[in-house]
Amino acid sequence: MAQAQLPVSSELPQASGHHPTAWKWYDYFTFNVDHKLIGIQYLVFSFVFYLVGGLMAVVMRTELYTPDADVIDPNLYNALLTNHGTIMIFGWIVPAAIGGFGNFLVPLMIGARDMAFPRLNALAFWMLPPAGLLLVGSFFFGGAQAGWTSYPPLSLITANTAQSMWCLSIILAGTSSILGSVNFVVTMVKMRVPSMAWDQMPLFCWAMMATSVLALLSTPVLAIGLTLLFFDINFGTSFFKPDAGGNVIIYQHLFWFYSHPAVYLMILPIFGIMSEVIPVHARKPIFGYKAIVGSSMVICLIGLFVWVHHMFTSGTPPWMRMFFTVSTLIVAVPTGVKIFSWTATLWGGKIRYTSAMLFAIGLLIMFVVGGLSGVTLGTAPVDIHMHDTYYVVAHFHYVLFGGSVFGLYAGIYHWFPKMTGKMLNEPLGKVHFLLTLIGANITFLPMHVLGTQGMPRRVAMYDPQFTHINQICTIGAFVLAFSVIPFLVNVVWSWGWGEKASGNPWRALTLEWTTASPPIIENWHRLPVLTQGPYDYGFNGHEEAEITSSHF
Amino acid sequence: MTTAPNPSELAIQEETQADDHEHHDFRMFGLLTFLGSESLMFGALFAVFLIFRGEFPQWPPEETEVELILPAINTVILVSSSFVIHYGDAAIKKGNVAGLQKWYWVTALMGAIFLGGQVYEYATLGYGLTTNVFANCFYVMTGFHGLHVFIGILLILGVLWRSRLPGHYTAEKHIGVEMAEIYWHFVDIIWIVLFVLIYILALLN
Numbered sequence: 001m002a003q004a005q006l007p008v009s010s011e012l013p014q015a016s017g018h019h020p021t022a023w024k025w026y027d028y029f030t031f032n033v034d035h036k037l038i039g040i041q042y043l044v045f046s047f048v049f050y051l052v053g054g055l056m057a058v059v060m061r062t063e064l065y066t067p068d069a070d071v072i073d074p075n076l077y078n079a080l081l082t083n084h085g086t087i088m089i090f091g092w093i094v095p096a097a098i099g100g101f102g103n104f105l106v107p108l109m110i111g112a113r114d115m116a117f118p119r120l121n122a123l124a125f126w127m128l129p130p131a132g133l134l135l136v137g138s139f140f141f142g143g144a145q146a147g148w149t150s151y152p153p154l155s156l157i158t159a160n161t162a163q164s165m166w167c168l169s170i171i172l173a174g175t176s177s178i179l180g181s182v183n184f185v186v187t188m189v190k191m192r193v194p195s196m197a198w199d200q201m202p203l204f205c206w207a208m209m210a211t212s213v214l215a216l217l218s219t220p221v222l223a224i225g226l227t228l229l230f231f232d233i234n235f236g237t238s239f240f241k242p243d244a245g246g247n248v249i250i251y252q253h254l255f256w257f258y259s260h261p262a263v264y265l266m267i268l269p270i271f272g273i274m275s276e277v278i279p280v281h282a283r284k285p286i287f288g289y290k291a292i293v294g295s296s297m298v299i300c301l302i303g304l305f306v307w308v309h310h311m312f313t314s315g316t317p318p319w320m321r322m323f324f325t326v327s328t329l330i331v332a333v334p335t336g337v338k339i340f341s342w343t344a345t346l347w348g349g350k351i352r353y354t355s356a357m358l359f360a361i362g363l364l365i366m367f368v369v370g371g372l373s374g375v376t377l378g379t380a381p382v383d384i385h386m387h388d389t390y391y392v393v394a395h396f397h398y399v400l401f402g403g404s405v406f407g408l409y410a411g412i413y414h415w416f417p418k419m420t421g422k423m424l425n426e427p428l429g430k431v432h433f434l435l436t437l438i439g440a441n442i443t444f445l446p447m448h449v450l451g452t453q454g455m456p457r458r459v460a461m462y463d464p465q466f467t468h469i470n471q472i473c474t475i476g477a478f479v480l481a482f483s484v485i486p487f488l489v490n491v492v493w494s495w496g497w498g499e500k501a502s503g504n505p506w507r508a509l510t511l512e513w514t515t516a517s518p519p520i521i522e523n524w525h526r527l528p529v530l531t532q533g534p535y536d537y538g539f540n541g542h543e544e545a546e547i548t549s550s551h552f
Numbered sequence: 553m554t555t556a557p558n559p560s561e562l563a564i565q566e567e568t569q570a571d572d573h574e575h576h577d578f579r580m581f582g583l584l585t586f587l588g589s590e591s592l593m594f595g596a597l598f599a600v601f602l603i604f605r606g607e608f609p610q611w612p613p614e615e616t617e618v619e620l621i622l623p624a625i626n627t628v629i630l631v632s633s634s635f636v637i638h639y640g641d642a643a644i645k646k647g648n649v650a651g652l653q654k655w656y657w658v659t660a661l662m663g664a665i666f667l668g669g670q671v672y673e674y675a676t677l678g679y680g681l682t683t684n685v686f687a688n689c690f691y692v693m694t695g696f697h698g699l700h701v702f703i704g705i706l707l708i709l710g711v712l713w714r715s716r717l718p719g720h721y722t723a724e725k726h727i728g729v730e731m732a733e734i735y736w737h738f739v740d741i742i743w744i745v746l747f748v749l750i751y752i753l754a755l756l757n
Contacts, residue, residue, distance in 0.1 A: 116578060116582065117579075117582060179586075181585075181589075182582055182585045185585050191578075216585065216588060218592075220590065220592040220595075220596065221592055221595075221596040223593060224593055224596040225596070231692065235682070236681070236682040237681060237682055237692070238682070238685055238688060239689075244684070245608070245684055247603065247604070247607065253599075254596055
């Protein structure tokens with residue numbers, strides 16, 4: 001392989017002694033091509049957006065404490081609602097899971113020195129800050145108000161500069177995502193160390209493979225949908241204007257052809273994180289490697305064929321509802337395979353209740369709840385009643401917050417020592433976990449009740465009969481907001497002054513733990529040689545070696 | 553830490569060293585992956601177009617008839633350019649840089665003629681982007697494709713610019729040439745589908 005010819009292997013600085021990667025704080029603001037630095041850039045950038053989006057949620061929940069719109073202007077509420085959804089998806093979960101963990105881990109896990117196209121990688125990251133600025137900046141122009149789906153005709157009726165900025169922002173983020181995915185696919189296909197066969201690739205990489213394929217197939221369609229919307233707003237076309245021959249349902253098809261797979265874009269990397277975190281902290285090899293790989297691919301495939309379940313109430317004919325109900329429910333099968341694999345891995349393991357493990361277990365619980373409410377919603381007759389109620393809000397917050405965010409936290413606690421060379425404080429991590437778990441359930445569990453009782457989503461004012469339950473949700477939202485504080489303190493303090501981490505503090509068994517923490521530039525002194533399965537390495541701590549040890 | 557290589561320097565080293573055979577299919581694979589993604593973008597446009605076609609009793613609507621002769625000539629030019637660019641690739645495979653330059657110049661010229669024809673068509677059609685939904689689709693689809701032709705011409709000009717450097721492209725080392733060629737073929741194939749959808753199907757109405 002090309003990287004084997006690099007003259008640097010023997011001349012690199014030693015892993016011990018000085019800060020091996022020699023990153024300064026200002027490096028994080030540069031167009032740097034190192035995949036590890038880009039990964040951390042993605043993570044930090046997206047976390048800032050998590051805080052921004054979270055703040056918006058808190059303001060909205062404050063408004064919803066009383067039935068009347070007495071805290072903020074309803075138009076502002078609409079803008080907050082739109083941007084909260086958009087930022088959390090395009091600014092936080094997708095960049096953190098795919099860009100952050102993917103960039104940091106994939107080359108390390110496959111024994112490569114960097115991504116296939118380092119400069120393209122940096123370019124993909126640096127498309128995001130302008131996208132984020134466009135989104136947040138849209139508030140100065142009234143804010144996009146049509147919800148994160150921006151369905152026409154609503155998005156055309158409320159169309160303003162902000163709505164155009166919203167379109168451009170998502171197109172930019174989508175382009176970044178396509179470029180990143182090309183990079184991941186090429187890296188994993190072409191850059192694995194020569195000794196690594198496909199069935200020696202760690203599960204996180206397999207998850208990234210499925211994610212990237214999905215992103216490559218679905219993102220362009222969203223880009224077209226938003227481009228046409230942008231044309232309708234700014235250039236007087238009438239793709240989505242029914243009175244001029246346009247068709248609003250086409251927008252919904254284009255939108256959901258991306259945005260349904262997007263839920264798998266957000267959860268597949270998290271599934272990968274789970275498959276790495278659980279065996280390490282349960283001290284037991286992962287159960288069913290091949291089943292997990294296969295289920296990722298099957299989710300990727302079926303995920304592309306279920307988008308119409310978001311449109312059961314948009315006048316879809318009954319046969320279509322039938323087809324999409326069935327295909328939607330089938331996705332539960334590969335997902336169940338994963339859940340059972342993790343449960344079987346936990347079974348009889350010597351579980352260490354570290355913060356990473358706690359978040360992983362929290363994810364299992366939350367995601368199963370979200371999955372079950374998803375099954376009810378995926379069934380057309382139920383969905384027709386529940387559509388656009390708080391039941392939907394409860395469902396996707398269990399999946400996205402209870403699934404993706406818990407998974408991201410698990411990943412951060414697990415790989416923080418590898419990324420920064422410092423350990424996170426465990427007691428503080430446990431406080432963070434408890435507050436998050438309690439806060440999330442107080443906030444989102446009552447929403448199931450609100451939904452079944454008929455409270456519509458996306459409104460600033462509601463019928464007074466829902467007041468009490470809404471107040472519980474609001475209190476939960478504040479707990480959730482405060483849960484971030486111990487985490488922030490922990491990260492900032494530990495990064496600066498925390499306990500030094502060894503190369504392999506968790507005694508994990510994948511390749512990335514065989515190099516130093518943080519990894520040296522170009523990752524390895526000598527490229528590792530694989531002789532065994534994907535989870536047979538790393539036992540020797542940070543000693544980089546031709547690894548042969550197999551058991552622990 | 554003075555001995556630590558700057559990561560961006562490393563990447564550049566990798567870039568220049570990597571014109572060996574290994575790196576070769578690696579960049580080509582990246583391009584093909586990207587083009588696969590791009591084809592979904594056109595696919596979405598085709599789908600939108602076909603949905604509208606099915607909805608309208610007459611397609612294209614009366615005030616927006618399409619012109620047939622000029623696009624047909626344009627199609628012949630663009631499709632032949634795919635053969636021309638292949639001669640350039642064949643030339644460099646024999647180490648013939650002058651041949652490469654000749655055929656790539658011709659390709660770029662044919663691409664420019666195609667674009668010129670498109671602009672002429674736009675100017676003479678008598679209706680604009682906002683006339684009706686057919687016009688919306690027509691201008692967006694052909695315009696989006698035209699943008700791709702333009703990018704293709706830029707890529708070809710980039711190849712020509714680099715080919716002036718002695719020894720930059722040789723019989724063994726010409727990945728940039730091939731990538732421009734593949735991109736050009738892609739743009740051609742998309743045009744053939746577009747031509748059938750917009751112009752040929754208009755005849756069948």
